[in-house]
Amino acid sequence: xxxxxxxxxxxxxxxxxxxxxxxxxxxxGNSVLNVKHDGAFLNLNGMLAFxxxxxxxxxxxxxxxxxxxxxxxxxxxxxxxxxxxxxYLSLSFIIEEGFPMEDxxxxxxxxxxxxxxxxxxxxxxxxxxxERGKGDKIYINTSGIGVVNPKADIKIQNIREKxxxxxxxxxxxxxxxxxxxxxxxxxxxxxxxxxxxxxxxxKKLIDTFGDKIHFLRDATRGGLASILxxxxxxxxxxxxxxxxxxxxxxxxxxxxxxxxLDPVYVANEGVxxxxxxxxxxxxxxxxxxxxxxxxxxxxxxxSEHPSKIIMESAFGGKHVVHALAGEQLxxxx
Amino acid sequence: xxxxxxxxxxxxxxxxxxxxxxxxxxxxGNSVLNVKHDGAFLNLNGMLAFxxxxxxxxxxxxxxxxxxxxxxxxxxxxxxxxxxxxxYLSLSFIIEEGFPMEDxxxxxxxxxxxxxxxxxxxxxxxxxxxERGKGDKIYINTSGIGVVNPKADIKIQNIREKxxxxxxxxxxxxxxxxxxxxxxxxxxxxxxxxxxxxxxxxKKLIDTFGDKIHFLRDATRGGLASILxxxxxxxxxxxxxxxxxxxxxxxxxxxxxxxxLDPVYVANEGVxxxxxxxxxxxxxxxxxxxxxxxxxxxxxxxSEHPSKIIMESAFGGKHVVHALAGEQLxxxx
Numbered sequence: 001x002x003x004x005x006x007x008x009x010x011x012x013x014x015x016x017x018x019x020x021x022x023x024x025x026x027x028x029g030n031s032v033l034n035v036k037h038d039g040a041f042l043n044l045n046g047m048l049a050f051x052x053x054x055x056x057x058x059x060x061x062x063x064x065x066x067x068x069x070x071x072x073x074x075x076x077x078x079x080x081x082x083x084x085x086x087x088y089l090s091l092s093f094i095i096e097e098g099f100p101m102e103d104x105x106x107x108x109x110x111x112x113x114x115x116x117x118x119x120x121x122x123x124x125x126x127x128x129x130x131e132r133g134k135g136d137k138i139y140i141n142t143s144g145i146g147v148v149n150p151k152a153d154i155k156i157q158n159i160r161e162k163x164x165x166x167x168x169x170x171x172x173x174x175x176x177x178x179x180x181x182x183x184x185x186x187x188x189x190x191x192x193x194x195x196x197x198x199x200x201x202x203k204k205l206i207d208t209f210g211d212k213i214h215f216l217r218d219a220t221r222g223g224l225a226s227i228l229x230x231x232x233x234x235x236x237x238x239x240x241x242x243x244x245x246x247x248x249x250x251x252x253x254x255x256x257x258x259x260x261l262d263p264v265y266v267a268n269e270g271v272x273x274x275x276x277x278x279x280x281x282x283x284x285x286x287x288x289x290x291x292x293x294x295x296x297x298x299x300x301x302x303s304e305h306p307s308k309i310i311m312e313s314a315f316g317g318k319h320v321v322h323a324l325a326g327e328q329l330x331x332x333x
Numbered sequence: 334x335x336x337x338x339x340x341x342x343x344x345x346x347x348x349x350x351x352x353x354x355x356x357x358x359x360x361x362g363n364s365v366l367n368v369k370h371d372g373a374f375l376n377l378n379g380m381l382a383f384x385x386x387x388x389x390x391x392x393x394x395x396x397x398x399x400x401x402x403x404x405x406x407x408x409x410x411x412x413x414x415x416x417x418x419x420x421y422l423s424l425s426f427i428i429e430e431g432f433p434m435e436d437x438x439x440x441x442x443x444x445x446x447x448x449x450x451x452x453x454x455x456x457x458x459x460x461x462x463x464e465r466g467k468g469d470k471i472y473i474n475t476s477g478i479g480v481v482n483p484k485a486d487i488k489i490q491n492i493r494e495k496x497x498x499x500x501x502x503x504x505x506x507x508x509x510x511x512x513x514x515x516x517x518x519x520x521x522x523x524x525x526x527x528x529x530x531x532x533x534x535x536k537k538l539i540d541t542f543g544d545k546i547h548f549l550r551d552a553t554r555g556g557l558a559s560i561l562x563x564x565x566x567x568x569x570x571x572x573x574x575x576x577x578x579x580x581x582x583x584x585x586x587x588x589x590x591x592x593x594l595d596p597v598y599v600a601n602e603g604v605x606x607x608x609x610x611x612x613x614x615x616x617x618x619x620x621x622x623x624x625x626x627x628x629x630x631x632x633x634x635x636s637e638h639p640s641k642i643i644m645e646s647a648f649g650g651k652h653v654v655h656a657l658a659g660e661q662l663x664x665x666x
Contacts, residue, residue: 005654010664013657014556017563035488036567038411038550039384041481044377051372052423052476053459058467078371081380090385090476094427126386134391134469143423144383148374217371222345230350234369257568267345303413303496324346331463 003101013090019127019275022104027112028091028332032123039221040123042088044147050085051075052143058331060107060137062181064173067140070105070269070333072114073197074220074262075142080202081272083152086118092126097137107138118197120144134292148205153211156234162264163214163301164281165239166274168201169194169292171224171240175266176255176333185258188310196269205274209284215275220322221333225264225309227273231325232307241299241321244314253280265324267332334432343462356438357458360445361424365456373456375421377480382417382565384408391664393440393470395514396526397506397526400473401440403666405447406530407553408475413535414605419451423476425459429468440471440622451481451530454476482536486544491568496547496628496634497614501534502625503528503580504557508599508665509588518591522584523640528604534624538607542617548608549608551601554666555657558597558642562656565640569587574632574654577647581625600665608634 005165008015025034032040053074060067072089079086091111095104115122179185198218205213217227224246228239246261248256256263276284281297288295310322341348365373386407393634395402405422412419424444428437448455498666510526514517536579538546550560557579561572581589581596589596609617614630642654 007663008659011657011659012553012559012657013598014448015659016555017656018564036563038487039382039416039417039477041478042383043379043417044381046373046376048377048478049346050375050421050423050478051457052425052474054425054427054461054474056427056463081371081376088383090383092385092387092474092476094387094389094472096585122662127384128387128389128664130389130469130472133466136463136467138471139427139463141385141387141425141474141476143425144472145381145478146372155370177437184490220345222349228347230369233350234442256547265346271411322343323350326341326346329344330340331461331642 005095005097005099005101005104005129007097007129023108024125027108030121032121042082047148049079049146049148050080051078052141053078054139055142055333056139056331057178057333058136059181062193063177063190063236064093065195066107066110067138067193068110071140071142072111072118073195074267074333075144076118076120078197079144079146080199081218082144082148083206084148084156085281086120086146086199088145089120091122091125092141094128094130094135094139096128096137097132099137102198104106118199149206149246151210151307154216155230156215158214159235159237159301159305161237161301162278163275164278165299166284166288166295166297167271168295169271170249170289170294171268171271172248172252172256172266173262174269175329176252178332179259179329185255191251194268196270198272200269209280210323211234212223212277212280213274214277216272218272220269221267222269223265225321226308226324232309233268234276236306238302238305238307239309240302241309241311243299243311244255245296247294247296264321267329334645337519338428338430338432338434338437338462340462341575342458347597348468352460356441356510361455361637362440363454365454366564376384380481382412382415382479382481384411385472385474387413387472388666389472389664390666391509392514394524395526397519398528399440399443401443402447402528402643403602404473405444405451405666406528406602407576408477408552409451409453410531412477413532414551415481416539417481418536419477419479419532420447421456421478423457424455425474427464427468429470430462432466432470435573453533462530484543485539487549489548490565492568492570492608492634492638494570495611495632496608497611497630498632499617499621499628499630500604501621501628502604503582503603503627505581505585505589505596505599506660507602510587512592513588513661518588524584524588525599529603531605533592533605537620542613545610546607546614547610549605551605553602554600556598556600558654559657561642566641569639571638571640572632572642573635574642574644576644577630578629580627580629597654600662
């Protein structure tokens with residue numbers, strides 16, 4: 001019989017102990033986690049960044065990744081967007097009774113590998129089990145601590161008129177990978193989630209350009225349009241976008257068209273917007289392109305239409321990019 | 334019509350923005366949280382403690398508290414058990430579609446009040462919404478950062494033969510408050526959860542006794558017996574307990590008897606075990622009793638039966654306290 005997670009694994013007794021020993025400590029053990037205290041002891045100094053996210057993506061396994069990979073990269077990236085080097089993560093599971101042990105181990109192994117890639121340590125954690133029908137396989141919370149790069153000065157108030165806006169990669173791949181999986185769509189080439197850690201790219205940007213990098217934000221839930229809307233809603237400036245510079249992979253664009261979705265509202269897991277001083281525009285683009293040839297300058301900051309985002313199409317037409325109303329893609333991350 | 338949380342509140346668009354503005358920032362706003370970045374910026378130095386817990390208690394409202402209060406006190410207490418002064422919390426919700434907005438606001442207000450009592454700040458957060466039947470009203474993750482008291486040296490390796498073991502309060506109240514609620518039991522006097530913040534008590538202990546406080550652990554899931562088992566499983570020493578010193582309130586004991594539960598395995602939310610050098614036994618007890626007259630010295634560390642816990646009854650009989658096998662009380666925290 002296939003081993004499954006049951007309520008006893010969440011009871012705090014012997015079965016919990018076994019689950020921790022046989023899966024968590026076996027795969028994720030390190031000198032800090034192994035102390036097995038109620039919390040981890042960390043020696044850190046200076047300005048820190050602290051971030052949290054719960055991951056409820058469905059399905060939990062998809063092309064290009066799984067919920068465990070998302071949970072590590074997502075929090076690594078949130079810390080990176082603060083201009084920080086991510087160092088330590090916490091890891092908390094809410095598992096639905098009946099979840100196959102094999103799948104749990106697969107998720108944990110993926111967490112291990114993703115954390116190694118991003119050079120972060122899992123240092124503390126928690127495991128809860130809920131009854132069948134009170135969860136959905138597995139939900140994961142990761143919280144993280146990073147050390148802010150002393151050269152960084154990332155804040156929304158630093159955004160100025162004429163600043164340029166870049167994205168590091170084509171958009172909408174993660175959301176459409178999940179949707180294709182859910183809808184069972186078949187395309188000639190697979191659509192693969194773009195989940196990846198952005199910390200090393202951000203470190204390079206900040207080490208090189210320092211406080212000329214004014215703002216960073218990863219374009220996850222709600223997509224590129226939503227994070228740009230959050231930005232213009234906080235500052236008295238607007239954004240001009242150039243539609244043809246916002247790259248979307250062909251099969252992703254096809255999937256969006258079939259499902260009637262606008263790629264600018266579709267979630268990403270490895271795309272971030274970088275808002276930088278106009279004087280370094282060419283250098284920033286060159287650096288981003290050295291990692292991804294599809295990185296591009298998608299627009300700029302303007303004082304002409306405060307709090308509005310105007311998109312200019314390849315043919316010169318212009319339209320307002322509205323805030324996402326309603327729920328386009330539930331449980332995308 | 335009663336306002337409810339729906340999937341759109343988790344979509345990352347306008348509705349998410351409204352939920353955050355009208356509930357979260359309205360009640361929990363502070364100078365760090367209000368930056369609204371992907372993470373919080375914190376200026377901290379020295380040895381830090383970092384802890385995480387997800388709360389899935391059912392029912393979410395119970396006598397003496399609710400899931401929000403538990404989520405704050407639980408992580409505050411985990412940090413305290415590291416000898417740290419809790420400073421900052423993250424807060425992440427997984428809400429089931431259809432959860433009444435009124436209840437959500439009630440939980441958030443309770444979080445606010447509990448955080449104020451414990452003198453910690455909520456500095457970063459996340460909100461996800463899952464479909465009906467994929468969650469259970471609301472699950473909350475809190476992670477926290479504290480600064481380790483420079484006088485503290487709390488580690489399991491510091492536990493020595495003849496060390497004395499204290500608890501600060503009667504046991505089993507939280508678990509039985511939840512069970513009474515679930516089973517609809519009526520007692521002459523209400524059973525009330527013992528959820529409370531332990532950080533100030535711990536600070537007093539450490540400020541006064543320093544490294545003579547060898548170990549601290551709060552007796553949550555699995556109860557007092559389970560945390561003592563975790564301890565003896567990690568050290569080559571055993572524990573002697575005196576049954577009559579382990580206080581249980583009368584109505585809590587009655588409820589345990591009705592339900593056939595042994596109070597030593599029942600969850601607490603405001604009880605911790607303190608293991609201290611025998612030379613300060615009297616002083617520690619006096620300090621704990623100044624806060625709660627039912628604080629007591631429940632036992633001591635022995636080399637006579639390594640990895641075993643032996644309970645001596647009031648009549649001199651002795652029995653082994655076994656590790657909790659199976660799940661006694663699911664979703665107690």
